[in-house]
Amino acid sequence: MKKSILLFLILFKTPLFSQDLNLLENKLNDLIEKRINWSDNQNEGSYDSLAKYNKEFEKLILKFTATNPKTLTYNFKKIKTDLTIITSEDGLFRIYTWNTFEGGTMQFYTNVFQYSIDGKVYSKLNKKEGYDSGCRFYEINDIQANDKHYYVTNSVKVGSSAAYLYQAKIFSLENGALNENAKLIKTKSGIKNTLTYDVDLSSSSNSDRKDGIESRDYMSLIYDKKNQTIVIPLINADGKITKNKIRYQFKGSYFEKI
Incomplete structure (x- = not known):
């Protein structure tokens, strides 16, 4: 019984990690797009917005790389060239x-x-x-x-x-x-x-x-x-x-x- 529960937890955890990594890639791509848009924007306050999204980008990477071991070997194929x-x-x-x-x-x-x-x-x-x-x-x-x-x-x-x-x-x-x-x-x-x-x-x-x-x-x-x-x-x-x-x-x- 204990082996069955352990196997279930392992199988259940694997797709969760996969979902987390897909979510991470989507969030990173969203922030990359926002950063690019604000970097090209010449309007007043654009620099502050760029700095804000840079900080969010930094916090997101730090959070996931410190809590999800799979990120150490994940290939991040969906990430844009940034x-x-x-x-x-x-x-x-x-x-x-x-x-x-x-x-x-x-x-x-x-x-x-x-x-x-x-x-x-x-x-x-x-x-x-x-x-x-x-x-x-x-x-x-x-x-x-x-x-x-x-x-x-x-x-x-x-x-x-x-x-x-x-x-x-x-x-x-x-x-x-x-x-x-x-x-x-x-x-x-x-x-x-x-x-x-x-x-x-x-x-x-x-x-x-x-x-x-x-x-x-x-x-x-x-x-x-x-x-x-x-x-x-x-x-x-x-x-x-x-x-x-x-x-x-x-x-x-x-x-x-x-």
Whole structure:
């Protein structure tokens, strides 16, 4: 009898989760549409309305990702192209990113980190300080080092149509929490959590170049998964982006310059 009741509860709970996820997608799409409409609206008070729906969007994602474990692996196929979701290979860490549309040429992003520890799911807002515009996380890769599991993320801040900041950042799950300051990158000044560089396409060294190279084609941060290598462009002292690369390869304990 107890087994029958347990089986009934499991079967009953599964469609409820499915219904919850369908409801979530519908609500997110509704808020996405409202945010887009208000971002295109030039009327007085439109910015306040946009900020209001951004806050609702944020609260909704935080609520569902912290209470519904299925969201950690759900593919969100119905979501319109306004929410970027990247997931670790082990399926325990996921980052949600969206553009708030509250900026101009400077893009403002919000991120939610979702993770699982001992079978329980958690989520938290990526906190920003001061006038931080936030970043767009676009890739995540897993690394096993020193008997720990790490995540290498790639992200970009957009300061304008010509100004960018790229960053490789390390995360880990340890001591029952998400460690946002895990250190795995070995540099001359010590073991670091991030590897960061700026790009200025408006500088004369990039905008007035005569070598036929399009700077934009070589400016991005790349992770070479096969060789476990963080690849960044070699940028000259005058800001000129070159075709040459700087590589930090994982050597068993740390990423080291090669």
